[in-house]
Every structure is written in C-alpha cells, then in structure tokens.
Amino acid sequence: MRTPARNAELALLLEVAGTPKPGNVDRHRDLEDLRFEHFLAGAVGAREGLELAGDGAAVGAAFERAVAGMAEQGGGNTQFGSLLLLVPLVRAAREELAQPTVEAVCEDTTVADAADFYRAFDRVDVFVGDPPADMEPLDVRRGSDAVPALEDRGLTLLDVMERSVPGDDVAREWVTGFERSFAAAERLADADPDAPVTKRTAAVFLSLLADRPDTLVATRSGEAVAREVSDRAAELLERDALETDPDAVETFADDLVARGVNPGTTADVTAAGLFIALEREAIAV
Amino acid sequence: MRTPARNAELALLLEVAGTPKPGNVDRHRDLEDLRFEHFLAGAVGAREGLELAGDGAAVGAAFERAVAGMAEQGGGNTQFGSLLLLVPLVRAAREELAQPTVEAVCEDTTVADAADFYRAFDRVDVFVGDPPADMEPLDVRRGSDAVPALEDRGLTLLDVMERSVPGDDVAREWVTGFERSFAAAERLADADPDAPVTKRTAAVFLSLLADRPDTLVATRSGEAVAREVSDRAAELLERDALETDPDAVETFADDLVARGVNPGTTADVTAAGLFIALEREAIAV
Numbered sequence: 001m002r003t004p005a006r007n008a009e010l011a012l013l014l015e016v017a018g019t020p021k022p023g024n025v026d027r028h029r030d031l032e033d034l035r036f037e038h039f040l041a042g043a044v045g046a047r048e049g050l051e052l053a054g055d056g057a058a059v060g061a062a063f064e065r066a067v068a069g070m071a072e073q074g075g076g077n078t079q080f081g082s083l084l085l086l087v088p089l090v091r092a093a094r095e096e097l098a099q100p101t102v103e104a105v106c107e108d109t110t111v112a113d114a115a116d117f118y119r120a121f122d123r124v125d126v127f128v129g130d131p132p133a134d135m136e137p138l139d140v141r142r143g144s145d146a147v148p149a150l151e152d153r154g155l156t157l158l159d160v161m162e163r164s165v166p167g168d169d170v171a172r173e174w175v176t177g178f179e180r181s182f183a184a185a186e187r188l189a190d191a192d193p194d195a196p197v198t199k200r201t202a203a204v205f206l207s208l209l210a211d212r213p214d215t216l217v218a219t220r221s222g223e224a225v226a227r228e229v230s231d232r233a234a235e236l237l238e239r240d241a242l243e244t245d246p247d248a249v250e251t252f253a254d255d256l257v258a259r260g261v262n263p264g265t266t267a268d269v270t271a272a273g274l275f276i277a278l279e280r281e282a283i284a285v
Numbered sequence: 286m287r288t289p290a291r292n293a294e295l296a297l298l299l300e301v302a303g304t305p306k307p308g309n310v311d312r313h314r315d316l317e318d319l320r321f322e323h324f325l326a327g328a329v330g331a332r333e334g335l336e337l338a339g340d341g342a343a344v345g346a347a348f349e350r351a352v353a354g355m356a357e358q359g360g361g362n363t364q365f366g367s368l369l370l371l372v373p374l375v376r377a378a379r380e381e382l383a384q385p386t387v388e389a390v391c392e393d394t395t396v397a398d399a400a401d402f403y404r405a406f407d408r409v410d411v412f413v414g415d416p417p418a419d420m421e422p423l424d425v426r427r428g429s430d431a432v433p434a435l436e437d438r439g440l441t442l443l444d445v446m447e448r449s450v451p452g453d454d455v456a457r458e459w460v461t462g463f464e465r466s467f468a469a470a471e472r473l474a475d476a477d478p479d480a481p482v483t484k485r486t487a488a489v490f491l492s493l494l495a496d497r498p499d500t501l502v503a504t505r506s507g508e509a510v511a512r513e514v515s516d517r518a519a520e521l522l523e524r525d526a527l528e529t530d531p532d533a534v535e536t537f538a539d540d541l542v543a544r545g546v547n548p549g550t551t552a553d554v555t556a557a558g559l560f561i562a563l564e565r566e567a568i569a570v
Contacts, residue, residue, distance in 0.1 A: 002357060006329055013298070013325040027312055027321065030481065036312065037482045040298040041570040044291055047332065072287060073570050196315065197322045285326040285358050 004093035004279060005050040008086045011275035012043035012079055014285070015267060018201025020249050022209070022233070023217075023256030023263045027198060031257065038075025045069035046083055053090040059109050060116030060157055063087045064123075071124040080126050081170040081216075081268035084117075085181060088174070089275055097279045099177040106174050109157035111150065117157050119144045128168075129219040135163060169215040169265045173272070184208060184273025189282035197274075197285055203242055205270045206249070210234035214263035221261055229261060289378035289564060290335040293371045296560035297328035297364055299570070300552060303486025305534050307494070307518070308502075308541030308548045312483060316542065323360025330354035331368055338375040344394050345401030345442055348372045349408075356409040365411050366455040366501075366553035369402075370466060373459070374560055382564045384462040391459050394442035400432045402442050413453075414504040420448060454500040454550045458557065469493060469558025474567035482559075482570055488527055490555045491534070495519035499548035506546055514546060 002010075016039040019026040025036055049066025053059065066083045092102035121143040131139045137149040138160070150160075164171035173181055184204050191200040210233040213226035232252060241248045256262070277283040287295075301324040304311040310321055334351025338344065351368045377387035406428040416424045422434040423445070435445075449456035458466055469489050476485040495518040498511035517537060526533045541547070562568040 002330070006332070010326055010329045013329065014322060017321060017325060035481050035483075036302060037299060037570050040302060041295055044295045044298065045287070047291070196320050198320075285322050 004090045005054040007278040008050045015271035020253040022253040034075045041073035042070040042078035060113030064116040064120045067120040082271040085272035103177045113157035115147045181272035185276035188277040210237045216264040289375040290339040292563040293335045300556035305538040307538040319360045326358035327355040327363035345398030349401040349405045352405040367556040370557035388462045398442040404429045466557035470561035473562040495522045501549040
C-alpha cells in the first residue's frame with residue numbers, strides 16, 4: 001500500500017526524471033552546480049517531513065522538516081517550492097484528496113505554521129524577489145529573524161501566501177485551491193497510459209509552461225524572458241512537437257539550460273500534479 | 286542526519302542513475318518492459334523494509350518487507366539482489382559498518398530469516414537457475430511452499446546463501462564478508478571527487494563487470510556470453526574508455542540492451558558499494 005508520503009516522494013523523483021523538461025535538471029540534463037543526483041538526494045531527504053504531514057502534523061512543522069531533509073545535499077535548493085505544494089496535499093490526502101479538502105488544510109494554517117515556514121528559509125538559499133515595502137520586515141530571506149514581526153502582525157501561513165500573489169505561482173496555488181496542480185493531474189490522466197510516465201511528465205510540463213509565464217523565470221530574468229519562454233512552449237505545444245518534432249523541444253531545452261533560464265515554478269506544479277495523479281491512481285508506475 | 290535506511294534508498298537511486306551502465310536500465314536507457322521509473326518506485330517502496338533493518342529488525346523480516354514494497358510497481362523485479370545485500374549492510378551500520386560486523390550479522394541469521402527470504406519470492410518473479418538435485422525441495426522459486434522443507438533441514442539464511450555459491454555472486458558476498466561490495470566502495474572513494482556520482486558509479490560498475498563474469502548473465506545467457514561481456518568490459522577499462530572513448534562504452538551499452546544481456550548482479554554489488562561509500566562519507570551527494 002503506497003502511503004501519501006511515499007507517493008509524494010515518488011512524485012518528486014518522477015518530476016526530475018521527466019525529459020525533456022526545458023531549462024531544468026532532468027533525466028538527460030544537469031546544470032553546472034545542480035545535478036540530477038542532488039534531486040534524488042533531496043527527494044529521499046524530504047521523506048521524513050512528508051511522513052509527518054501524512055501522520056497529521058501541522059503543515060508548517062512538516063514543511064520545515066521536509067526542507068531540512070531536502071537540504072542535506074550539496075546542490076542547494078532542489079525542491080523547496082514542490083514541497084510547499086506537496087505538504088498540504090499530503091495532509092489533505094489523509095481524508096480525500098480534492099480541491100475543497102486541500103483548501104481547508106490551507107485555511108486551517110496558523111501563525112505557528114507561518115513561523116515554521118520562515119524557519120525553513122534558514123535551511124537553504126531560496127531565490128525570491130524583493131517584497132513590497134510594507135512587507136519588508138517579513139522578507140522571507142530574513143528566515144527565522146522575521147518570526148517576531150510575523151507574530152506581531154498575526155499572519156497565518158495562508159495570509160503569507162496571499163501576500164505573495166501575484167509574482168509567485170506556488171503561492172497562487174494556495175489561494176486558488178491548487179487549480180493548476182489538479183489540472184496537471186487531469187492532463188497526466190488523459191495522456192497515453194502506455195507511454196512512460198517520464199514522457200507524460202514532459203508533456204504536462206510543457207503544457208503548464210505554455211499556459212502561464214514561469215514566475216521563477218520572471219523573478220530571475222524578467223517578465224519579458226518569462227513571456228518569451230512561455231510563448232515558445234505554446235508554439236511547440238500547438239504543433240505537438242514532442243511527437244512530431246522532438247528535436248525542436250530538445251533544442252529548446254538545451255537553449256534554456258545554456259541561458260540559465262530555469263522554469264522552476266512550472267516544475268513545482270508538475271510535481272504536485274504527479275502526486276495527485278498517483279494518489280488518485282490516474283497514473284500507475 | 287542521513288540514517289542508514291535513507292542512504293540505502295539513495296544508493297538504489299544512484300545505482301540506477303549511473304550511466305552508461307552497459308546492459309542495464311540507467312539514466313539514459315530503458316528496457317522494453319522495465320523502465321527507469323520502475324526503479325525509482327522500487328527504491329521508494331523498499332524504504333520501509335530498510336528502515337526495519339535500521340531499527341534492528343531481523344534480516345529476513347526486513348528483507349521480506351523491503352521486497353514487498355519494492356514489488357509494488359509494474360516493472361517486476363527491479364532490486365531484489367540489491368536488497369539482499371543492502372539489508373544486512375544496513376543492519377550492520379547500526380554499529381560500525383565494516384566487514385566483520387556485516388559478517389556477524391550474516392552469521393547470526395536463523396531458520397526464521399531463511400523462511401522470510403523464501404516468502405519474499407512470493408512477492409515477485411526472480412530469475413534464478415535450477416538448483417542442484419539435492420536442493421530441489423528448496424528451490425527458491427517455490428517461495429513459501431519450500432518453508433516446511435527448509436525448517437526440516439534447519440537451514441539458516443547464511444546456510445542457504447552458502448548453498449547458492451558458486452553461480453550467484455550476490456550469495457557470494459554473504460560468504461566472503463561482502464568483499465566486492467567493500468572493494469566497490471573503495472573505488473568510489475578513490476574516483477575524482479568532483480565528478481558527478483552518476484559518472485563515478487558508471488566507472489565502478491564497469492570495473493566490477495571486468496573483474497568477474499556477471500552471474501545473472503551466466504544464468505540467463507550462458508557462461509560464454511558472461512565471459513565475453515566481462516572481457517569486453519575489461520578491454521574498455523584497460524584503455525580507460527570512459528574517458529578516452531566514451532562512445533565505445535555507449536555502443537557496448539546499447540549492444541547489450543539490444544541483445545537482452547543485463548548484468549544485474551554487477552548492478553547489485555554496485556548499489557552495495559554506493560551504500561558503504563555513503564555511510565562512510567567517502568562520497569558526498
């Protein structure tokens with residue numbers, strides 16, 4: 001019997017194994033200092049925190065533990081955003097994994113969950129943009145140093161996520177009932193069941209990238225680059241290039257890696273979609 | 286802190302990610318019905334049994350649980366032999382991981398451990414050769430049906446392993462103090478520490494294959510094929526082909542996959558070596 005924690009770890013592994021996943025580490029591509037093996041170790045390390053979530057621990061505590069375990073490898077941040085989606089999903093899967101149950105999990109988060117979320121930033125460097133001026137004391141890059149300001153304002157983890165939208169499509173999942181994560185799961189379910197899951201993962205990643213510019217790319221490289229990448233994904237998707245012209249997708253993937261453009265938020269949503277699809281037995285490995 | 290169970294799961298993942306690993310599923314190669322994703326799921330599924338071993342459970346019970354979890358994927362047998370090496374190694378790592386401690390773990394196995402080992406064969410089809418005539422009632426392919434005969438003869442798990450040598454180099458590890466597994470760990474430690482672990486894994490796999498004909502290949506395809514494959518690995522190793530002529534190793538890998546020649550025992554010893562090297566912090570991910 002596969003527990004939610006086990007499926008969540010498997011989702012992290014299937015996500016990184018999906019190829020071609022333009023711009024990101026995948027089964028066939030390493031970045032210079034961030035390699036496939038770091039993602040394997042990150043997924044294995046996250047398991048304990050995911051199990052806490054599956055056992056009903058608070059979302060913040062489970063997330064902090066998952067990130068701490070994930071960070072015990074030499075590549076740095078591999079799966080922070082993915083875990084921020086997976087932890088509430090694993091928690092929701094204790095009952096029935098559906099949009100209303102995961103929304104309820106998010107609504108039930110507390111100031112203590114938010115504090116643990118901030119503490120997780122002490123574990124690993126996460127690339128984020130500057131906060132708005134009134135949120136400066138709550139800049140996540142302050143990590144646990146921001147906890148007193150957070151407690152003063154009495155913000156829950158869901159409140160923090162609400163303040164991170166727009167500009168962060170992981171946070172957006174929290175406030176939209178994990179809309180794109182569930183959509184990704186449906187697309188995985190609709191794909192050819194005989195194709196390797198790693199191939200179906202690549203197709204869903206490309207479709208998500210075509211839907212919306214990646215917010216990590218926007219933060220690091222600017223809105224224009226994020227839009228260009230999304231438009232190029234849409235063009236490839238439109239002509240079913242993964243099937244009809246796979247070399248074009250491989251070229252796109254190599255080009256983004258060479259430019260250092262990594263659509264990490266899209267990968268996070270892909271991992272969340274894989275988890276939902278595994279839990280619902282819409283895909284089988 | 287990485288526990289032995291966590292390192293063992295990571296060793297399984299690093300082993301399958303090592304490439305090129307001639308004849309086997311690797312980061313760049315799937316077999317027809319046995320894909321990379323099945324190995325990912327097998328490793329994730331084995332974790333619970335590995336944790337039992339890390340918590341001090343009996344070797345047979347931990348192995349049976351690890352195999353049961355590993356088998357919950359659609360590819361069939363992915364890591365049976367690797368787990369037969371990893372479980373006693375994880376058990377030994379509770380104290381200090383060294384040849385004498387793992388030998389003591391094997392010597393302490395009982396008839397009950399042997400019975401659980403046989404029960405593990407009910408979980409998954411494992412390719413093994415015919416036993417000698419006097420061992421026919423104890424053919425492992427009988428699975429749990431052989432347990433009464435096993436109990437009649439009072440054989441421990443180490444006794445069973447002793448009767449499987451020669452012809453099975455996983456069993457040979459049990460009776461030689463895991464000689465090749467520890468040698469593999471030393472070779473991993475001696476390799477370029479800046480190279481990706483997946484690349485170091487490929488080099489060690491090739492060296493092990495060059496050392497001795499793979500016993501799974503011998504059982505499935507005959508001694509002559511096993512010797513030919515080992516000789517070809519030795520020739521590539523001799524001229525440092527992974528560095529000087531990587532295409533030749535890739536060609537060898539593709540050729541073995543096309544012929545259905547899978548040196549699975551060599552992969553098992555590689556996984557065991559990875560675990561020992563991780564535990565001793567001789568390699569870092």
